[in-house]
Amino acid sequence: MYAMTGKLTTQTGKRNELIDILKRAANLVGQLPACRLYIVSEDIANENHVWIFEMWDDKEAHDSSLKDERVRALISEAMPLMDGAPDGVELRVAGGHGIGN
Numbered sequence: 001m002y003a004m005t006g007k008l009t010t011q012t013g014k015r016n017e018l019i020d021i022l023k024r025a026a027n028l029v030g031q032l033p034a035c036r037l038y039i040v041s042e043d044i045a046n047e048n049h050v051w052i053f054e055m056w057d058d059k060e061a062h063d064s065s066l067k068d069e070r071v072r073a074l075i076s077e078a079m080p081l082m083d084g085a086p087d088g089v090e091l092r093v094a095g096g097h098g099i100g101n
Contacts, residue, residue, distance in 0.1 A: 001036065001099065002062060003055040006088020010048045014081040018050055021078045028070055029054075034061030036099070048083065055093060 010018050019040055026038040034057040043049035056062040065071055093099060 001055055001057060001093035002059045003037075003053065003091040003093050004062065004088055005051065005053045005091065006086045007043075008050045008052065008078075008086050009083045010050065010081050011083045012048060015042070015048060015050060018078055018081045021074055021081075022050065022052065025071065025074045028068075028074070029065050032061070032065060034058070035065065052088070055099070059090070 008018065008022075019042065022040040026040060029035045029038055035054070036057065037053065037055035039053040041051040041053070043051060054062065056065075066075075
């Protein structure tokens with residue numbers, strides 16, 4: 001399995017707007033069979049940070065989701081709320097609770 005985690009930094013006062021968009025994205029990609037998990041979290045220590053964790057069957061499935069016009073529209077809606085580029089990493093899932101392996 002393929003996973004990504006990342007920190008998104010919002011402009012001051014825009015975090016809730018970004019979270020709303022990301023929750024819509026979670027609902028959208030959650031309908032894709034290859035998306036196993038999409039979690040949106042608020043950073044407790046920083047009111048401008050939002051953390052995302054995604055888990056997919058493979059990288060190709062994730063990359064394919066980014067070509068969906070509805071996903072692209074949500075990305076376009078989110079970009080003006082951000083203060084800089086996302087900071088994240090790609091991961092290979094080795095195991096754990098709740099992932100079916």
